[in-house]
Amino acid sequence: MVHSSACITGVNALSNTPLSEAGFETLAIREGLVRGFEQEHSDPIYATSSFVFESAEQAAATFSGERDGNTYSRFSNPTVSVFEKRLAALEGGEDCVATSSGMSAILTLCLTVLKTGDHVVCSRNVFGSTVSLFNNMLTKLGINVSFVALRNLNDWRDAVTPETKLFFCETPSNPICEVGDIRQIAEIAHSVGALLAVDNCFCTPALQKPLAFGADVVMHSATKYLDGQGRVLGGALVGSIELMADVRAFVRVCGPSMSPFNAWVFSKGLETLQLRMDAHSVRAMTLANWLVAHEKVAKVNYCGLATHPDHDLAKTQQSAFGGVLSFEVTGGQAEAWAFINATRLMSLTANLGDVKTTICHPASTTHGRLSDDQKREAGITASLIRIAVGLEDVSDIIADCERGFSAI
Numbered sequence: 001m002v003h004s005s006a007c008i009t010g011v012n013a014l015s016n017t018p019l020s021e022a023g024f025e026t027l028a029i030r031e032g033l034v035r036g037f038e039q040e041h042s043d044p045i046y047a048t049s050s051f052v053f054e055s056a057e058q059a060a061a062t063f064s065g066e067r068d069g070n071t072y073s074r075f076s077n078p079t080v081s082v083f084e085k086r087l088a089a090l091e092g093g094e095d096c097v098a099t100s101s102g103m104s105a106i107l108t109l110c111l112t113v114l115k116t117g118d119h120v121v122c123s124r125n126v127f128g129s130t131v132s133l134f135n136n137m138l139t140k141l142g143i144n145v146s147f148v149a150l151r152n153l154n155d156w157r158d159a160v161t162p163e164t165k166l167f168f169c170e171t172p173s174n175p176i177c178e179v180g181d182i183r184q185i186a187e188i189a190h191s192v193g194a195l196l197a198v199d200n201c202f203c204t205p206a207l208q209k210p211l212a213f214g215a216d217v218v219m220h221s222a223t224k225y226l227d228g229q230g231r232v233l234g235g236a237l238v239g240s241i242e243l244m245a246d247v248r249a250f251v252r253v254c255g256p257s258m259s260p261f262n263a264w265v266f267s268k269g270l271e272t273l274q275l276r277m278d279a280h281s282v283r284a285m286t287l288a289n290w291l292v293a294h295e296k297v298a299k300v301n302y303c304g305l306a307t308h309p310d311h312d313l314a315k316t317q318q319s320a321f322g323g324v325l326s327f328e329v330t331g332g333q334a335e336a337w338a339f340i341n342a343t344r345l346m347s348l349t350a351n352l353g354d355v356k357t358t359i360c361h362p363a364s365t366t367h368g369r370l371s372d373d374q375k376r377e378a379g380i381t382a383s384l385i386r387i388a389v390g391l392e393d394v395s396d397i398i399a400d401c402e403r404g405f406s407a408i
């Protein structure tokens, strides 16, 4: 089975520089690029659903895997391969499989490694649709889940059953920025023969590399920071060659494949990932400090704040704290909605990871499908507002928040 772009006759842009010696930002710009016949400088987009062969013999050899080459874009596509190689290198993983969305990446992972009767332990404060996937969809297949507190290692241990095959967590979590100890959670998972998958959406490999702390799989909603400009949907899984071979076999048969155009957008996004993540982090830190001092703020959730309960842990596994923060305004839903409705610059939308700052009310949007108990356990209160700080001038973002507070 082939996923490489080795069939393209061309010159690797880094052919004179060993990739193993290249730094993160160099890999983000050049890894995976194979020039075609035109010697184009920017990565080409191979907008094709299938590939042709010179003979029946060559077609047979390519389909059987005896010969390197692409056959059909549900299985592999050169533009998608560039993104996969680049992201694998940035995460420090052996291989990567791209998918059509972040949710399809999680579903793909689960249906690859789990079967009826198996059990998953998942941190409670993961993305709302991830909770629904585990709770409402996988249970139909007889796959059970236990939700635990991300920070409480005893909870992880206690939730294990003889059927536990997968641990899943998101760190920092959405939207209240709790941080899980990846190394310790991985140790617990491995002690019972389970895999640990980490949703690395908030940090991206620019700020955190979960595989280096013992995670087995990194999962991405590429839709967020990997694109960085809110243009397309996509997802990815990064892990060992063996695991990714199984994941690729699932994608090949079941079809949650990434489109070449989207892969091209993501590869372009990776080129500026480090710069953007550093800039998001600086702006979010400034806004968090400003919010902490505001009289109409009851609580700020940002792990970059020294007062955040997970600040010290975050410093050990992240190089910066990312662009997402949340805060509770004094009052309840009416005050939170009044704040949001009075803002003019920030975009009222559920997406995050964009150069444009976005604002949302998690309890009635991204996490609206959770029960009241689930919301309470995940810290999603009626007065909570999430801001994913973009790359506008931070003084303009603060001025927009002033508009919000003046409506309360």
Ligand SMILES: Cc1ncc(COP(=O)(O)O)c(C=O)c1O
Binding pocket: 101, 102, 103, 104, 127, 129, 130, 170, 174, 199, 201, 202, 220, 221, 222, 223, 224, 233, 234, 235, 351
């Ligand atoms: C942390 C996290 N994981 C997963 C997802 C799902 O990704 P997608 O929307 O690309 O399916 C999201 C989407 O917002 C998210 O925020």
